[in-house]
Amino acid sequence: MRYEAPESMEKAVALLAGANGGARVLAGGTDLLVQMRADVVDPELIVDIKKIRETRTITQDKGGFRIGAAVTGAELKEHTQLKQAWPGVVEAANLIGSTQVQGRATLGGNLCNGSPAADSVPALMAAGAVATIAGPNGTRDLPVEDVMLGPRQLALQRGEFVVSFLLPPRPPRSADAYLRFIPRTEMDIAVVGAGVNVTVDGAGTITAGRVSLGAVAPRVLLVAPAAQAIVGSRLDEAAQERLAAAARAACRPIDDKRGTTEFRIDVAGVLARRAALIALDRARTR
Amino acid sequence: MAKHHVEAIVNGDMVEFLCETEETLLDVLRDTLHLTGSKEGCSSGDCGACSVTLDGRLVCSCLVLGCEVGGRKIETIEGMAKGDTLHPLQQRFLEHAALQCGICTPGFLMASKALLERNPNPTETEIRYWLAGNLCRCTGYDKIITAVQDAAVAMRKG
Numbered sequence: 001m002r003y004e005a006p007e008s009m010e011k012a013v014a015l016l017a018g019a020n021g022g023a024r025v026l027a028g029g030t031d032l033l034v035q036m037r038a039d040v041v042d043p044e045l046i047v048d049i050k051k052i053r054e055t056r057t058i059t060q061d062k063g064g065f066r067i068g069a070a071v072t073g074a075e076l077k078e079h080t081q082l083k084q085a086w087p088g089v090v091e092a093a094n095l096i097g098s099t100q101v102q103g104r105a106t107l108g109g110n111l112c113n114g115s116p117a118a119d120s121v122p123a124l125m126a127a128g129a130v131a132t133i134a135g136p137n138g139t140r141d142l143p144v145e146d147v148m149l150g151p152r153q154l155a156l157q158r159g160e161f162v163v164s165f166l167l168p169p170r171p172p173r174s175a176d177a178y179l180r181f182i183p184r185t186e187m188d189i190a191v192v193g194a195g196v197n198v199t200v201d202g203a204g205t206i207t208a209g210r211v212s213l214g215a216v217a218p219r220v221l222l223v224a225p226a227a228q229a230i231v232g233s234r235l236d237e238a239a240q241e242r243l244a245a246a247a248r249a250a251c252r253p254i255d256d257k258r259g260t261t262e263f264r265i266d267v268a269g270v271l272a273r274r275a276a277l278i279a280l281d282r283a284r285t286r
Numbered sequence: 287m288a289k290h291h292v293e294a295i296v297n298g299d300m301v302e303f304l305c306e307t308e309e310t311l312l313d314v315l316r317d318t319l320h321l322t323g324s325k326e327g328c329s330s331g332d333c334g335a336c337s338v339t340l341d342g343r344l345v346c347s348c349l350v351l352g353c354e355v356g357g358r359k360i361e362t363i364e365g366m367a368k369g370d371t372l373h374p375l376q377q378r379f380l381e382h383a384a385l386q387c388g389i390c391t392p393g394f395l396m397a398s399k400a401l402l403e404r405n406p407n408p409t410e411t412e413i414r415y416w417l418a419g420n421l422c423r424c425t426g427y428d429k430i431i432t433a434v435q436d437a438a439v440a441m442r443k444g
Binding site for chain 1: 295307332344348353397417418419420428
């Protein structure tokens with residue numbers, strides 16, 4: 001097994017495109033190393049992207065934030081302005097694993113691991129994040145909701161990898177929130193996750209919103225009807241009920257030991273409602 | 287293919303070693319550098335027994351490749367005491383009997399040290415959340431929390 005740690009996107013792309021026996025990108029390694037140990041994957045080449053500057057920085061870009069794909073959860077938490085602007089994205093990333101895992105785990109890895117239960121992905125989708133992907137033809141931008149196609153399936157071509165995420169400019173009175181259900185308080189995989197992002201006007205009416213659900217379908221869902229259910233409202237009881245109903249209607253979950261189909265559908269409605277209330281409360285007070 | 291030649295700083299000393307791509311930092315620490323204080327519990331990042339710091343950041347050494355650490359600073363449990371003088375956390379773990387079989391203890395100590403360096407006066411809740419990635423199967427958690435709180439008091443006094 002070869003290991004390469006290129007310092008430029010171009011070199012990484014060339015390595016990934018030229019690998020014969022399967023190549024894997026290494027960011028934090030909290031999924032990849034576990035899968036290698038369990039013999040789930042056996043790549044011929046590992047391309048460590050952490051020496052590529054663009055993957056490791058958080059910068060202001062186009063009025064928003066650009067977050068490198070290999071920035072760790074611990075680093076996100078320590079970035080005061082990012083946390084202020086995007087509390088939901090940061091809290092979602094920080095729910096992944098332990099303190100030790102936070103020291104390594106990344107947004108890029110969480111997305112590209114291709115799990116429908118990835119905690120940071122619903123938050124990124126609700127935020128309207130766009131992934132910048134490097135490949136043999138240069139870079140291209142793809143909304144996060146279009147990156148994952150299904151479990152372990154990504155819309156990445158041979159030689160491509162995610163370099164960074166762009167979070168859009170923040171209008172005044174905007175905020176996001178992410179909630180998940182797990183059977184205990186820490187260190188578990190989401191049974192259901194819900195990310196909500198809203199903008200309100202001076203009167204407290206929601207003028208724009210996005211709702212995303214995790215672990216209730218083969219891929220993380222962006223639920224447009226759930227967002228439509230609350231835009232134009234002040235999230236009164238009726239709007240909350242419409243939101244919960246739209247969230248439940250979008251769910252196509254599996255039935256497994258961590259949650260039955262019925263339970264996941266019900267909890268999706270509850271979490272969407274609660275996350276929306278938190279996001280709204282945050283948006284009104286800024 | 288040839289092994290990777292890696293130079294890193296472990297507990298303040300420059301070390302060099304050869305490793306295969308598949309070898310984790312934990313494998314290198316234990317089997318090549320013979321620093322066996324870091325324990326292998328789960329090898330999947332769940333138990334925290336292999337906790338070390340990498341450039342000051344707490345990580346599971348089982349989830350880091352040996353070939354990734356070139357030029358970086360690693361601190362392990364072996365670097366915690368200064369000669370014969372135990373670190374206040376080590377001393378309080380002994381005094382409070384915050385260990386039974388001891389396998390989890392190096393990881394708990396490294397994790398607790400990283401916490402107190404960032405937050406010298408953590409609440410019980412903060413300690414419990416910070417240490418959620420360290421499992422003690424003898425289930426001696428309460429004594430561990432007490433030891434960390436007591437060490438924090440001692441360290442704040444200097």
